[in-house]
């Protein structure tokens with residue numbers, strides 16, 4: 001598709017298409033070069049698998065983010081083509097729309113609206129982390145908005161789209177902290193009537209559903225799994241994979257199980273919240289996240305169920321029996337904090353994003369070892385009070 005684009009020297013056009021709430025157009029390389037001060041390092045917002053992202057300002061005063069392809073090879077060109085093609089089909093308040101693009105003989109650039117609050121990653125673990133700007137209500141808004149963006153992809157656009165790279169750096173935040181899901185370079189269009197496909201594995205370590213990481217089996221449920229990891233991250237402030245002092249790595253799911261098994265449920269909440277949260281909502285959202293990151297794909301909720309559940313929770317304060325009760329995460333190993341072992345699978349020769357952007361440590365992300373361990377570690381503690389799980393799905 002890339003080669004069929006006309007050159008970026010063409011006249012500006014206003015196609016009236018594209019994502020977000022505005023139109024897109026083609027940019028010239030010269031325009032983007034000028035807007036970003038010659039792609040100056042000071043303008044760099046971050047770096048990912050595709051290339052670098054620069055802040056810029058156009059002559060008409062519009063603030064933009066310009067993603068510049070790192071290398072001109074077949075793989076990168078395909079990602080570029082998929083991203084532009086997919087973006088041009090989308091229009092939703094929680095998806096980062098296309099502002100424009102530029103295709104030259106040896107450049108490929110994508111232009112988006114600049115998101116002043118950068119990515120969720122930058123608030124949880126990066127640039128903005130120390131400012132603790134994400135209060136409880138904002139977190140709930142981010143949880144719901146990003147799920148709504150994914151719901152649009154899974155059920156509302158035709159053909160349906162699986163994103164395949166849902167992660168904190170791909171949830172951008174506008175000036176109001178409304179989340180916008182970004183980065184469609186790995187997106188997969190699903191022909192009608194197809195429930196899953198087998199593909200080469202792409203995505204980011206730490207967020208990959210086991211069936212996808214191991215066997216390349218991709219379905220909407222893979223996005224639900226990645227979303228579940230994102231939700232755990234948003235609630236706890238922990239990274240999807242942490243490196244322990246002895247050098248071993250531990251997934252966020254393992255940490256959640258360990259903490260619950262120690263009966264320290266309140267320790268799950270991000271310390272940056274300083275206890276300023278709705279504990280009942282927190283509990284329910286944790287259950288929901290745990291449902292999403294189950295090893296068995298068919299037991300995960302659909303993203304529609306996730307959205308309904310979060311909406312119910314937020315609209316119906318005081319009535320919290322919205323989420324089925326499943327406490328520790330089935331199939332996730334819960335070795336102790338001090339265990340200095342690392343038996344994580346590292347699938348070879350597959351295409352993974354290292355994370356990059358504002359967090360160097362995200363290169364340490366790995367894949368769940370969930371497959372080998374099939375056991376439920378502990379019952380949900382509140383079952384002791386004869387509280388029955390609601391029949392939600």
Ligand SMILES: Nc1ncnc2c1ncn2[C@@H]1O[C@H](COP(=O)(O)OP(=O)(O)O)[C@@H](O)[C@H]1O
Pocket residue numbers: 045046047048049050051052053065067096112113114115116118119121122169170172182183353355356357358
């Ligand atoms: N539209 C945007 N507005 C503001 N910051 C952005 C925008 N797009 C991307 N970024 C920043 O650039 C970083 C790199 O983005 P990207 O190339 O997609 O890599 P990754 O998502 O793997 O980090 C992101 O983490 C984000 O902080």
Ligand SMILES: [Mg+2]
Pocket residue numbers: 048169170182183
């Ligand atoms: Mg990204």
